[in-house]
Amino acid sequence: MTPAPPRKGSLLERDARTRRRNASEARFQACGLGAIGLGLVALVILLGSILGNGTSAFRQTRITLDVALPAAKLDPKGARDVDQMKKVTTLTYGPLLAQALRDRIARDGIDVAGLKPKDVGDLISREAAAQLRDRVLTDPALVGQTVSVTVLASGRIDGYYKGRVSPESAALDSNISPAQLQLADALKAQGDLSTPFNPDFLTAPDASDQRPEAAGLGVAILGSLYMMIVVLVLALPIGVAASIWLEEFAPKNRWTDVIEVNIANLAAVPSIVFGILGLAIFINFAGLRASAPIVGGLVLTLMTLPTIIISTRAALKAVPPSIRDAALGVGASKMQSVFHHVLPLAAPGILTGTIIGLAQALGETAPLLLIGMVAFVREYPAAWSPENGLFGEPSTALPVQIFNWTQRADPAFFERASGAIIVLLAFLLVMNGVAIYLRRRFERRW
Amino acid sequence: MSPVMLLTLIAGLALAGYVTAKARALGLAGGDARRLASLPGFYGQNAALAALIPALVVLGAAMALDRIAARSEVFAWWSGLADDIPDLASWMALGAGALGLGWALSRTRADYRARVASERWIMVLLIGCASVAILTTLAIVLSMLFETVSFFRQYPWTEFLFGTVWSPDFRGNSALGILPLLWGTLYISLIALVFAVPVGLFAAIYLSEYAGRRMRGIAKPAIEVLAGIPTIVYGLFALITVGPLLRDWLAQPLGLGTSGSSVLTAGLVMGIMLIPFVSSLSDDIINAVPQSLRDGSYALGATRSETIRQVVLPAALPGVVGAVLLAASRAIGETMIVVLGAGAAAAQMHEGLGRLVNPLEAMTTVTVKIVSQLTGDTDFAAPETLVAFALGLTLFIITLALNVLALIIVRKYREQYE
Numbered sequence: 001m002t003p004a005p006p007r008k009g010s011l012l013e014r015d016a017r018t019r020r021r022n023a024s025e026a027r028f029q030a031c032g033l034g035a036i037g038l039g040l041v042a043l044v045i046l047l048g049s050i051l052g053n054g055t056s057a058f059r060q061t062r063i064t065l066d067v068a069l070p071a072a073k074l075d076p077k078g079a080r081d082v083d084q085m086k087k088v089t090t091l092t093y094g095p096l097l098a099q100a101l102r103d104r105i106a107r108d109g110i111d112v113a114g115l116k117p118k119d120v121g122d123l124i125s126r127e128a129a130a131q132l133r134d135r136v137l138t139d140p141a142l143v144g145q146t147v148s149v150t151v152l153a154s155g156r157i158d159g160y161y162k163g164r165v166s167p168e169s170a171a172l173d174s175n176i177s178p179a180q181l182q183l184a185d186a187l188k189a190q191g192d193l194s195t196p197f198n199p200d201f202l203t204a205p206d207a208s209d210q211r212p213e214a215a216g217l218g219v220a221i222l223g224s225l226y227m228m229i230v231v232l233v234l235a236l237p238i239g240v241a242a243s244i245w246l247e248e249f250a251p252k253n254r255w256t257d258v259i260e261v262n263i264a265n266l267a268a269v270p271s272i273v274f275g276i277l278g279l280a281i282f283i284n285f286a287g288l289r290a291s292a293p294i295v296g297g298l299v300l301t302l303m304t305l306p307t308i309i310i311s312t313r314a315a316l317k318a319v320p321p322s323i324r325d326a327a328l329g330v331g332a333s334k335m336q337s338v339f340h341h342v343l344p345l346a347a348p349g350i351l352t353g354t355i356i357g358l359a360q361a362l363g364e365t366a367p368l369l370l371i372g373m374v375a376f377v378r379e380y381p382a383a384w385s386p387e388n389g390l391f392g393e394p395s396t397a398l399p400v401q402i403f404n405w406t407q408r409a410d411p412a413f414f415e416r417a418s419g420a421i422i423v424l425l426a427f428l429l430v431m432n433g434v435a436i437y438l439r440r441r442f443e444r445r446w
Numbered sequence: 447m448s449p450v451m452l453l454t455l456i457a458g459l460a461l462a463g464y465v466t467a468k469a470r471a472l473g474l475a476g477g478d479a480r481r482l483a484s485l486p487g488f489y490g491q492n493a494a495l496a497a498l499i500p501a502l503v504v505l506g507a508a509m510a511l512d513r514i515a516a517r518s519e520v521f522a523w524w525s526g527l528a529d530d531i532p533d534l535a536s537w538m539a540l541g542a543g544a545l546g547l548g549w550a551l552s553r554t555r556a557d558y559r560a561r562v563a564s565e566r567w568i569m570v571l572l573i574g575c576a577s578v579a580i581l582t583t584l585a586i587v588l589s590m591l592f593e594t595v596s597f598f599r600q601y602p603w604t605e606f607l608f609g610t611v612w613s614p615d616f617r618g619n620s621a622l623g624i625l626p627l628l629w630g631t632l633y634i635s636l637i638a639l640v641f642a643v644p645v646g647l648f649a650a651i652y653l654s655e656y657a658g659r660r661m662r663g664i665a666k667p668a669i670e671v672l673a674g675i676p677t678i679v680y681g682l683f684a685l686i687t688v689g690p691l692l693r694d695w696l697a698q699p700l701g702l703g704t705s706g707s708s709v710l711t712a713g714l715v716m717g718i719m720l721i722p723f724v725s726s727l728s729d730d731i732i733n734a735v736p737q738s739l740r741d742g743s744y745a746l747g748a749t750r751s752e753t754i755r756q757v758v759l760p761a762a763l764p765g766v767v768g769a770v771l772l773a774a775s776r777a778i779g780e781t782m783i784v785v786l787g788a789g790a791a792a793a794q795m796h797e798g799l800g801r802l803v804n805p806l807e808a809m810t811t812v813t814v815k816i817v818s819q820l821t822g823d824t825d826f827a828a829p830e831t832l833v834a835f836a837l838g839l840t841l842f843i844i845t846l847a848l849n850v851l852a853l854i855i856v857r858k859y860r861e862q863y864e
Contacts (some may be wrong), residue, residue, distance in 0.1 A: 021749055028751035032652025035645045039669045039725070042718045046672075049687040050679065241575035249572065261853060263579045268772060268849045269842065270779020272813050273586060276838040279820060280589030285513055302582050309579070335565040363676025366781035366813070370820050389449070399678045406685055406786060414686055421679050432674060 050421050057419025060198035060213060061158040063124060063187065064150045067100040069136060071144040080140040093129040093136075097121070097151060110186040115179040123180060123187075125152035127207060127214035153193065155213040155412045157184050161195050164411060201419060205378045206401065212412035215405070217420055219377050223293050223395030224362060226383065230297025230391060231304055231361050236354050238301075239308030240343075246309070247316040248338050267306035274303050275367030283371060290372030293381065294391040299371060300361040307360060311353025315346040320446045348442035355435040359428050365399040373400045398424050447536040456501045456543055460494040463547045467493030467554050474556045481556055488560040495567035496550035501543030508535035586842065593826075593835035600829040606836060612792035614819065614830045622833045624840060626792040629802070630709070630809035634788060635777035637713025637805065638720055643770055645717075646724025653725070654732045655754055666729075673722035677782040684715040684787030696806065703806035705789060710805040712788035716780055720773045727772065731765030731859075732758060764859040771852035775845045781813040790814065812837050 009015055014022070073092055077084050098121025105120065128151035135149070136142050152158075156176035159165040167178040187193040204216025250256040278299035282288045288295050319342045327337035368374070373396050381393035396404070398420065405417040447455075468490035475481040482489070512528065512535065515521040528534045554560070598606070601622060609623020649669060653662055689706030696710075697703040735758050743753040759766070789808025792815075794801055801807055819834040826832070 021752070025749045025751045028754070029652070029656055032648045032656060035648035036652055036665050036669070038645055039649055039672065039718075039721050040665070042721070043668060043672055045687075046675070046679070046683050046718070049683055053686060238575045238578055241572045242579065245569075245572035245576045249569065250576070259576060259580060261850065262583050264853055265846060265849045266579060266582060268775055268845065269586070270775075270781070270813065270845055272779065272781045272816055273590075273838055273842050273845075276816065276820070276835065277582075277586045277589055280593065280835070281585055284826065285517075285589075287513065302578075305579060305582070333561065333565060335568060359674065363678065365676065365678040365681075366785075366817065369817050372821075374821060399676055402678050402682065403782070403786075406682060417682055418686070421682060424676065425679070428674060428676070 050418050050425075053415060054418030054420075054422045056162040057201055057415050057422075058198055059162075059195045060200070061153040061161050061193065061195045062150045063101065063153050063193050064148065065097065065100040065104060065192070066146050066148050067096055067132065068146045069096065069143050074136060074143050075140070080143065082137055082140060085137060085140060085143075088133070090129040090133050093133045094121070094124075094126070097124050097128055097132065104187075104192060105183070108186075108190050108192075110183065110190070112179050112182045112186065114177075115183055119177060119180050120183070122176075123154055123157055123184060125154050125211060125213045127211045128152050152213045153184070155211070155410060157181070157193075158195070158213050159412055160184060161188075162415065164415070201416075202423065205380065206376060206396070206404070207378075208376075209408055209410065212408070212410050212416060215413070215416050217398065217401060217423060219380055220396050220398045220401035220420070221423075222380060223296070223373070223377075224398040226293035226381070226391045226395065227297040227300055227397060228358055228362060230294060231300045231358060232354070234297070234301045235304045235308055235357065239305050239354075239357075240312055240350060242305070243309050243312035243316060244338060244343070247313045248334070248342070263306050263309055267310060270366075271303060271364055272366040272370070274299050275370030277302070278367060278371045289388065289392055289394070291375045291377070291394040291396070292388070292392045293395045293397075294389070295371050296368050296373055296395075296397060297391065299367050300364060303364065303367065304357040304361045307357040308350075308354055311356070312346070312350045315349025315353065316342060318349060318446070319345045345444070348438055352435045352439050355431050355438070359431040359435075362427060362431070363399055363424060365403055368397055368400045369403065373397050374404055376404075398427075447533045452505070452536045452539065455540060456498065456505075459501065459540070459543045459547060460498040463493035463497045463550065464490035467551055470551065470554050471556070471558075471560070474554070482560075483557050484560040484562075488564050489554050489558070492560045492564035492567065493547055493550040493554070495564055495571075497543040497547040499567060499570060500546040501539045504542040505535060505539035508538055590835045590839040590842065593832050594839050597829055597832035597836050600832070606833070610795040612815070614833070616825075616828060616830050620830050622829065624812070624837065626795055627810060627812045627815055627837070628840075629793045629795070630788065631778055631811040631813070633793075633803075633805075633809065634709050634713045634716065634784060634811060635774060637709060638716035638777045639770065639774060641714060641717030642720035642724050642773060646721045646773075647728050647766065649721065650725040650728035650732055651754055654729050655750065655758070669722050669725055671722075672718065673726070675719075677719065677780060678786075680715050680719050681782040681786030684711050684783055688715055689787060692806065700806070702804055703808070705808045707787055707789035707808045708806045709788060709809050712784045713805070715787055716777055716783050719780070719783065720777060723776060724769055724773050727769035728762070728766055731762045731769065731856075734765070735761045764855050768852040768856035768859070771848050771855070775848035775852070778848070779813065779841060779845050781817065784811045785814050785817055788814065790818065812841050816841070 071078065073096070074088055075081075075085050101124060102117070102120050131151065132149060154176075156165050156170070156173070157180070160170075160176075160181050161184075165173070165176065165181070167181055170176045170178045170181055184193055200214075201216050202221070203218045204214060205219045206216070207214035246256065246259065250259075278295055282295045282298055283290050323341050323345065324337050327341045328334070332340065375394060375396065377394050377396050379393070381391075381395040384390050385393055402417045402420045402424070405413040405420065468486045471482055471486050471489035472479065479486050511521060511524050515524040515528075531537070550563075553563075601620075606622055606624055608625065609621060610625050611621040611623050612626045614620045614622060649665075653666055657665065685706070689708070689711045692708065692711055692714075693704070693706045697705075697708065739757050739761060740753055743757040744750075748756070788810060790810050791808050793807075793809050816834045816837050819831055819837075824831045
């Protein structure tokens with residue numbers, strides 16, 4: 001190498017090459033900052049889009065009415081016998097609600113140009129008649145009286161107050177007319193129509209394609225809860241036992257190396273493959289029922305196990321060997337030193353890992369699609385039933401319900417799906433928050 | 447016998463074993479526990495486990511045999527036997543429990559080392575739990591292999607692996623070539639990686655080399671939040687936000703497409719999902735590069751970025767490659783984002799290169815087709831359903847290869863500086 005020619009110029013003044021190098025330094029640093037900025041912007045847009053679309057799912061437009069419940073129509077026999085009254089279908093209750101709304105319009109003197117009499121009843125959700133019927137059947141004494149009820153408005157009216165429907169789009173829509181929107185505005189001005197908080201979104205079951213306004217998450221939350229119980233009860237003990245063996249007892253040989261690689265690989269197997277496994281083994285082979293929470297729970301258990309094993313092993317490894325040596329020194333067996341001393345000290349770490357594993361399992365969708373949890377379920381599943389056994393009744397789950405709603409035609413279901421994601425994220429936030437708290441509170445540095 | 451009844455009986459047997467063995471040991475020692483080789487509780491524990499574990503193992507084996515016999519001729523003798531004797535499995539389980547209990551009781555003597563014996567049983571339990579992981583992998587492979595074999599009996603494997611048309615039809619005459627699906631999968635994954643790898647890597651470099659304590663304390667968890675968000679959320683984001691945005695601002699003005707779901711939609715959103723994955727893995731790897739290498743470079747007058755580009759990154763390269771491979775495996779196996787963001791139509795391999803590489807065209811992937819062939823009413827004899835298992839096996843093999851390769855690279859590299 002030839003020596004560099006002696007440098008000309010002043011040290012106090014940067015030459016072209018130094019300037020170039022410094023500029024390149026600045027560019028590089030800006031790239032790094034930009035990458036982080038991009039990540040954060042993506043996060044903000046993602047959350048903003050979900051929150052923006054979903055918060056309105058927690059409010060629902062309702063109409064308050066005074067409904068006359070004529071005994072002649074609802075209980076022709078006059079015996080107030082619930083079994084007799086069950087023969088009266090929602091087709092009878094619907095017109096009563098429509099009549100009540102027409103009466104209310106007449107009383108308030110609302111006059112909307114171009115409004116057909118038939119249009120008035122369509123302001124009310126089809127679900128409302130069923131709800132009114134349920135109310136009458138649980139309290140037959142109401143028949144013959146005039147009661148004040150608050151019923152769901154139809155999905156399009158609800159959409160009008162949430163910005164999905166405008167008078168222009170209503171003119172093109174066969175399900176709603178601009179006149180109906182004007183009527184809704186007039187009712188709102190009278191205070192008969194409002195959009196309050198909607199607790200039914202969290203407790204009601206799913207509803208059919210035509211009734212987005214009535215759809216709720218009750219069954220889905222219950223199904224997810226059942227699956228989490230199965231995962232917790234199975235994955236925690238099995239995962240901890242497996243980690244104890246691998247970390248404390250397993251000899252270091254080729255066989256245990258295979259197990260280690262295998263666990264690391266299982267943690268990275270695509271989740272959909274676990275769905276195929278569940279379909280083939282638990283449903284086709286073992287004969288368990290499709291869309292049952294027990295099957296979903298078993299599949300999620302297998303998925304969560306590697307996560308729990310990896311974090312449990314880390315927690316066990318973090319306990320210093322001096323603890324084990326001390327236990328062995330006073331005469332404990334290897335097994336006693338692990339179960340009496342190491343395991344309690346590792347417990348906070350294990351618990352943290354388990355909660356994070358559960359949070360992952362709660363949000364998992366793909367495998368559940370394959371084992372039939374995407375089915376339309378309106379009945380709340382019982383935790384135990386004689387014919388289906390433990391957690392054997394058909395159910396759905398929170399993330400699958402979200403997917404289900406995205407596949408429906410009515411855009412009102414997109415709002416529901418975003419709202420359901422807010423619920424899901426809230427659960428995840430709480431779980432991760434607890435995990436972080438546990439880590440901060442109980443973590444020991446040795 | 448109902449399962450609840452059976453489990454209660456087995457538990458009762460174990461409890462009875464505990465009480466009897468403990469009492470027997472104490473009785474043999476004349477009521478003085480000091481004359482026993484182990485504490486009295488260990489005699490009980492040993493007997494209880496000796497009843498419980500054989501009973502549960504036999505019960506599980508009998509139930510599995512029940513199911514195998516229902517499918518295979520070889521084990522037909524078992525179903526004949528089970529039909530003749532009511533509650534065969536339950537009685538066998540209880541019998542095994544009783545045998546184990548009897549054995550443990552017969553060995554209960556004052557000088558019997560009950561603690562060692564009971565710890566041996568616990569060890570059996572621990573090993574059993576550890577083998578669940580192996581069994582899972584085995585079950586995955588076997589379950590897909592069996593159905594794939596029966597698929598290849600109905601449909602030639604050459605046409606599956608090399609077919610360029612995907613058009614399943616439950617009335618027959620399906621073309622089930624995997625190539626269009628693989629193309630869609632790889633194309634979407636490629637776009638995701640092209641987005642995620644530079645962003646993730648630069649974020650990791652900035653966080654580990656430049657960022658101060660406070661910046662790191664805020665930005666690192668914030669980026670990792672992205673990793674905790676379920677994929678269905680990303681899917682919905684692709685469907686209602688990114689898809690329409692790309693369609694209205696890019697695809698339609700350029701005349702390249704009219705659909706909200708496209709390769710670019712799915713790829714971009716998947717890229718966002720992968721950022722924390724790449725960045726946290728690379729962060730660990732960059733932090734593992736010894737400080738002495740950096741100090742040496744600074745001493746020679748290199749700037750920080752020169753040090754990173756010419757010293758730190760080359761040293762960390764194997765680990766970064768491992769991280770990218772893991773991210774690729776993630777991208778290939780991802781389901782919900784592509785189900786909601788990429789569309790359902792398979793790539794058209796016969797309509798020119800233009801449509802094949804157009805990133806604004808809707809395309810489908812292996813995972814999407816597994817979902818669509820296995821949901822709804824399915825007939826497990828039709829090749830159109832069974833093809834999903836062959837797709838699943840292909841997916842499993844690809845991701846397995848990537849994962850193992852990445853693991854080997856990362857492991858090897860980690861040893862280098864330790």
